[in-house]
Amino acid sequence: MATGTTTTNLGKTDTDRPTATFRGPAQAGAPNLAGVEGVRSTVAGEPVVLEFERYDSPDLRLATSGIVLAIHRTDDPVHPEAFWRLDLPDAVEGEQLRIPIAPPDVEGVEPDVPAELRELVQGVLRGADVTAVGRIRRVRTVGSLRDGRRREIAEIRRDEVQLATFGEATSLENWTEDTVTISGGPAGLLDVLAERLAATGAAPAAVTAEAELDRLLREAAPPPPARWRGKKGTAGAGVLGYLAEHADRLAAEDLRARRDEEDAIHQLRVAARRMRSALQAFSPVFQGPRAQALIEELRWLGRALAAARDSEVQEEQITAAVDALPPELVLGPVQAQITRHFARARAEGKAAAIAALDGERYAALRGAIEHFLQDPPLARAAGSKKTLDAALRKADKRFDKRVTAALDALAAGRDSDAAIHDARKAGKRLRYATELAGTPKQAKQLKAITKALGEHQDVVVGRQVLRELGAQAHADGENGFTFGILYGRAQAAAERVEAQLPELRRK
Template sequence: MLAVVVHDHVKIATLGSSTAGVAWTEVEMRDASDAGLAGEVEQRLGEAGLRPSTTSAETELDRLLRPAAPRRRRPTGKRVKPGTAGAALVDYLAAHVDRLAAEDLRARRGEEDSVHQLRVAARRMRSALQSYRRLLDRERTDPVVDGLRELARALAPARDAEVLHARIRDGLAGLEPELLLGPVQAQVTRHYGRVESEAAAAVLSTLDGDDYARLRRDLDELLQRPPLTKRAARPARKELPAHVARAARRLSRAVTVAVDETASADDRDLAVHDARKAGKRLRYATEVARPAVGKDAKRFSKELKGFQDALGEHQDTVVAREALRDLAAQAHGEGENGFAFGVLHGRDAARAAEIEARLPGLWATAWRPRNRRWLG
């Protein structure tokens, strides 16, 4: 065999509304030193209308797979008037549909933090659709909310495994050597290597699935024909704060339970988790309003950050303690020593108690009247 000639035709189909295609011919010479043969092949290919490429096939494929530049979507139905509540909401959703598309590709490539950012984009859109549901025709948006919720759930195991592995690995690395009884680091590496591999496969299966493709089409349709109600035509500066206020009251009710010192440990863990979810929903609702409201919304988000960070850290300790119990039981079942996992469990329990003690003060600071005066 003197040479191998391969003609590739590649078609890239997005999950939106566009496709791209390219074709190229590759020639692989078996004897690179035979300049005469190479010249003859090049001449014959030129006669067939082919021209030498300035880039490799790999480079061209990488270009095709690169995220497309965010496109400015123009609604095909009734025009959305700038400055209205509906326009603010549609702009926010459009930005995160583009973010979802970009993180989709990164997740398929297995890039670091991509699954987390994919979930965040989905969560932001879901929260916006829920918090501002009175501006929308829910007959069209409720299925999208359900699809975004299911996407976040499907991606959760991969993100949880990533976070837990890093947390436990770093925790073990910080222990005194005399507390590391048995091959605990090897056990953690072995366990999460398997878990993360399975979770990564599940992520790809989700992104290749029909439900996800349908969700992406529904999101594009939502932007092309926004299902806005008459209320969405009101000025954003006047309308949006009322929706943020509703999310704020939801958080306030959740915090009342979370700071109840008479509740059991399990009940408080659940209450703090509920407050954390309500806090995220409030934060995302505020993000929608920030361009229209300005510095008041920005200050509100900033003042809430310390409280929300504490809620997030508390939830991390809850999830980590459950994982540490499982690892300790696994070590015991394999005839190894799970003492180090118990040490980390105790430290996380102490950290959770410390956070719970700080929550009332953090909440009092975040919930000062001057921070929420703009909510009406």
């Protein structure tokens, strides 16, 4: 996970002080302030150079994904500063991740992107090199407008701006930018100063220089290959649209997972599972080996992320179960042991998840998904809507068969855990298929049984964890009584689900 970053507000303005920004031609003269009511003198500061340099892959993958990776520098003699900045698409406006650049910054040597920031955007870059792609250079002078008592009543911050893009689409623009901030003086002072600036050729600025650079980079980026769009209502269009929706969800959750945000790994797994289920349930839509290869890689991703998610679920459920016990049944440092056990499990699971997301196999999977959406290996059946109905009936029969096998195992007194788990997987596949096929009523009905089967699976996994916790308590010389109580309750919960299964199936 990214570490060592700080979040800060850059360029925050005081909303209590009226402010306006104007853009004029390069090297425009300063506004004539003679006769402006309230202004008696102007005090100008020394020029300061500020640079904002954007970094991206040569094909501008970050820009097209709404991500800003940049270096800020200023040669202010009082507060010199240099830092990396990263804006992600879902970041709160005005907040960026930033990492200071330690001096000395060797002139002419392109700095390396910090590992903490590179890790966050690795899913977008997928191994591509990063280089400078654009720069904004400002030579800034701040003028303080004073009244007769030498009190500041306004500030005019003048920037001589140079904007450049690099690479194949090199461009260069220059202009003057004046930002006026009123802190006192007579009413209407901002309007008067705006008129004086207009006389120099300035007009209210429509966009910031950073937004202008972003626009130029987006326009310079090669357009991504178009995703396939078939005739609306056909099986091919329906399945590919569903896959595209969850491919985009997978990409969004990738960023959240790298930021260690709550539930991100779970949602990333859900996106992968929905895509895999669609490919499996509607296999007649495709021909050749590519769909099956994608299924296998999506299954690998789900398994690679499983440990991190399972640890979260089990810790939440076992902690809740302890909290629900009467105090007299909680013997020994139970919660401390739970915390120790899962702290390590969580750390190992998350490390394994990020290692998978940083690996070449995952990068290849993301590329394969996009290629599949752009050039799908469609079979003849993709042109018919009836293909969806037939596949749905097949998935329905498969689920019914798995539930029957689970009920038979229960009736015969055999170990039914594996059979119930198989029924759960078949139920989820059917549920996702009904969502894709546009039968929400059936999907809602299926949710109750798949939720119950999921709870059963969580209990099966939880019993194993409780056995481990009880054994560890004994080895540590502690009392394992509480974990035994929890194990018994978990067993009872599993049996309740098993008893409900016939009625859930009927509904």
